[in-house]
Amino acid sequence: MATGRTVSRWTRIYYGGVALACYTQQIGPLSMIFPTADLTTLCDAVKGYLPALPEVSAGTLNGVMDNDAAGLFARFAAAGVSRPMSVALGIRAEPAAGDPCFNGYFQMQNYQAGVQMDAASTVSAELPTWDISQLTPYANPWGKVAHALGAETGANTGTGVDSLAATATGGYMVYHVSAGNGTATISIDDSADNITFGAVSGMTSGEIDTSGAPLYGIISLAKTATIKRYTRWQLALNSATSVTFFAALVRG
Amino acid sequence: MTANTGRTVSKWTDFRLHDTSATLRRIPVMTISAVGVTFDETDLTALQDAVKGALPNMPDAPISITGPFDTSAAVAVGAGLSGSHTVLSALAAAVAAGTAVPLSVDIQIGIRHAWESGEPQFGLTASATSGYLLTAYTVDPNAGTYSAEFRLFPGSSLPAWGTAAES
Numbered sequence: 559m560a561t562g563r564t565v566s567r568w569t570r571i572y573y574g575g576v577a578l579a580c581y582t583q584q585i586g587p588l589s590m591i592f593p594t595a596d597l598t599t600l601c602d603a604v605k606g607y608l609p610a611l612p613e614v615s616a617g618t619l620n621g622v623m624d625n626d627a628a629g630l631f632a633r634f635a636a637a638g639v640s641r642p643m644s645v646a647l648g649i650r651a652e653p654a655a656g657d658p659c660f661n662g663y664f665q666m667q668n669y670q671a672g673v674q675m676d677a678a679s680t681v682s683a684e685l686p687t688w689d690i691s692q693l694t695p696y697a698n699p700w701g702k703v704a705h706a707l708g709a710e711t712g713a714n715t716g717t718g719v720d721s722l723a724a725t726a727t728g729g730y731m732v733y734h735v736s737a738g739n740g741t742a743t744i745s746i747d748d749s750a751d752n753i754t755f756g757a758v759s760g761m762t763s764g765e766i767d768t769s770g771a772p773l774y775g776i777i778s779l780a781k782t783a784t785i786k787r788y789t790r791w792q793l794a795l796n797s798a799t800s801v802t803f804f805a806a807l808v809r810g
Numbered sequence: 811m812t813a814n815t816g817r818t819v820s821k822w823t824d825f826r827l828h829d830t831s832a833t834l835r836r837i838p839v840m841t842i843s844a845v846g847v848t849f850d851e852t853d854l855t856a857l858q859d860a861v862k863g864a865l866p867n868m869p870d871a872p873i874s875i876t877g878p879f880d881t882s883a884a885v886a887v888g889a890g891l892s893g894s895h896t897v898l899s900a901l902a903a904a905v906a907a908g909t910a911v912p913l914s915v916d917i918q919i920g921i922r923h924a925w926e927s928g929e930p931q932f933g934l935t936a937s938a939t940s941g942y943l944l945t946a947y948t949v950d951p952n953a954g955t956y957s958a959e960f961r962l963f964p965g966s967s968l969p970a971w972g973t974a975a976e977s
Contacts, residue, residue, distance in 0.1 A: 561881045561893065569951045587957075589948035590902050597964035598868060604847070605870040606964030609905050609945050647951055649881055658881055658895055660949065697906035700899040727907060810907060 559656035559719075560649040568648030570707065571619070572734040572804050573666075574633070574641030575772025577707060578619070581630040583680070586617040588645055588660040590699060612697045616643055616664050616685035623671055623679035630669075630681065633772075637669040640689040642732050642774045644806045646703050655791070656719040657703045659806040661732045663692035663776060694730050694778040701729070701808030704746060705791035707736065709802040717752050718790035719807075724750070725785050727810035730778040731761050734804045738768020740797030746807055748786035757792065758785055761807075768801045781810055813928030813973075814921035822920030825875060826887060826976070827960075828913040828936060830900045834977070835884055835892040839877040840955065845917050845932050847871045847969065871969045873915060873942065873960040879949055895949070898958050902947040912941025912963040916976035933976045934962075934969040941966060 571578040571585055592609030625631045645660040646653035653659070664685040672680040702719055733744045745762035747755040760779050779785075791805050825839045849866035882893035904910040916933040918925035925931065934941055946959040962969070 561883060563878045563880045563954060565954050566952045584952045586952060587948045587950045589946070590906070591946040591948070592905055592944075594945050594961050599964075602868070602965055603968040604962055604966055605868050606966050607943070607945065607961040608964060609910070609943060612906055645951065647879070647949075658899070698903040700895075700903065809903075 559654045560651060562649060564647060564649045568651060568653065570646045570648065570653050572644045572646070572707070574639070575734040575736055575774040576628070576633050577736055578621070578630055581624050582619055582621040584620040585645060588617060588699070589613070589615045614662055614688055614697060614699050616645065616660070616662060619683045619685060621681050621683070623681050630683070634666055634683065635669050637666050637683065640665045640692060642734070642776050643685065644732050644734060644804060646706070646804070646806070653703050653706050655703050655706060659701050659703045660699050661701055661806050661808055662699045663689045665689050692776070694776060695728065695781050696730055696778065696808065696810050698808060698810065701806050704731070704789065704807045705803060705805040707802065707804040709737070709800050710793050711800045713794065714747070714790055714792050716790065718747070718749060718755065718788035720752065720788055721809065722787065724787045725809045726782060728779040728781040728783040729785055729807060729809040730776055732776050732806045732808070733763055733774065735766070735768050735771045735773040735801060737771050737802040738798050739800055740769055741765050741767050742796055742798040742801045743794040744801070744803060744805060745792045745794070747790050747792045749788040750786045752788040755790060758789070759783070765796060768798050785809060811923060811926055813926045814923060816921060818919065818921045822923060822925065824918040824920070824925055826916040826918070827897070827942070829884060829892070829897045830904050832911070832936070834887050834914060834916070835897050836887055836890070837877065837894045837897050838880055838891050839875050841876045842917060843874050844872070846971070869968060871962060874957065876955055876957045879954050879956050894956050898944065898947050898956065901944040905944055910943055912936045912939065912943065912966065914976050915942045915960065918975070927975065928973050930971060931973065931975065932969060932971050934967060935976045939963065939965050
């Protein structure tokens with residue numbers, strides 16, 4: 559995992575278990591805006607404000623018209639759907655564990671084709687608002703990639719992502735399964751020393767039948783749950799021998 | 811080096827703010843607006859006046875910044891730039907969680923070199939009841955940039971131009 563600055567070519571987008579980067583030209587802005595309440599009184603030296611309920615938005619996805627079976631048109635042209643979304647920002651490379659990831663459960667408000675003379679056939683889809691029927695206890699959309707999209711055929715025995723300190727503020731996991739051949743469980747482990755890992759209690763997909771991919775979910779913990787300093791993805795295979803998935807962790 | 815006087819260019823401007831542990835960090839910026847205090851203007855013109863007239867009312871000092879999205883680790887002010895996302899995403903999370911506290915902000919304008927005490931700066935040293943709060947954090951993956959907005963905590967002291975660093 560690199561740190562520092564990056565460019566848009568390393569952005570990867572997962573919506574409802576479907577990888578959309580190969581159909582997307584732009585996405586965003588990815589925003590977290592707190593409307594401000596003016597609490598200035600006459601005797602104050604300067605105007606003062608407090609932040610109110612935040613608005614979290616994934617902005618607009620601008621893409622290409624492409625009707626292949628795996629993509630945006632085939633899956634979401636009807637619009638009006640609501641799915642978990644993860645936008646992973648790879649740092650000068652494909653996203654890797656520890657890279658920043660913007661997450662939420664967004665409504666695809668529309669899917670509209672653009673038609674202009676001598677221009678590419680393009681589409682746009684707005685994802686402005688968190689689905690109110692899928693709220694988590696958390697307003698923070700920014701977390702880190704736990705598992706970059708890829709196939710796994712066994713449990714994780716490696717080291718984890720370092721968040722510099724344990725937290726006792728809960729959090730949530732977002733997962734997107736794009737392929738699989740049976741039942742399996744995706745979860746998050748944590749560790750105080752990056753050597754001995756245990757399951758983060760409750761942060762599990764439960765057993766899912768990955769042969770029904772695309773699959774997706776957001777799993778939230780209580781707002782006081784502790785997550786240790788180091789975290790890693792975990793996969794428990796049951797009937798599945800291979801699962802292709804992406805996962806992100808957001809600390810509360 | 812000693813403080814310079816005269817004109818300068820924006821490359822010598824530095825932006826510093828508290829992180830969630832009240833440690834000052836330098837983060838990369840492309841634009842800062844506005845640097846300074848603005849006063850609401852109350853129009854008190856009467857029909858019989860020779861010219862329109864107003865009085866200044868309550869001041870405000872909002873700050874908006876943009877810069878490159880950067881995940882570098884947080885480092886001490888003297889050691890270089892901290893990652894913009896590293897600092898700002900944590901501040902945003904604190905606001906969302908209701909644990910945010912007023913922040914120090916220091917905008918230092920070096921005069922033809924890196925800022926020295928004695929050269930212009932604008933900002934506020936935070937206390938429990940005075941300082942800035944992050945009110946918006948937006949990332950544009952297409953440009954590789956962020957934007958952030960800050961407003962003053964209710965009852966804050968008035969930020970001011972000076973020549974000494976904030977803390």
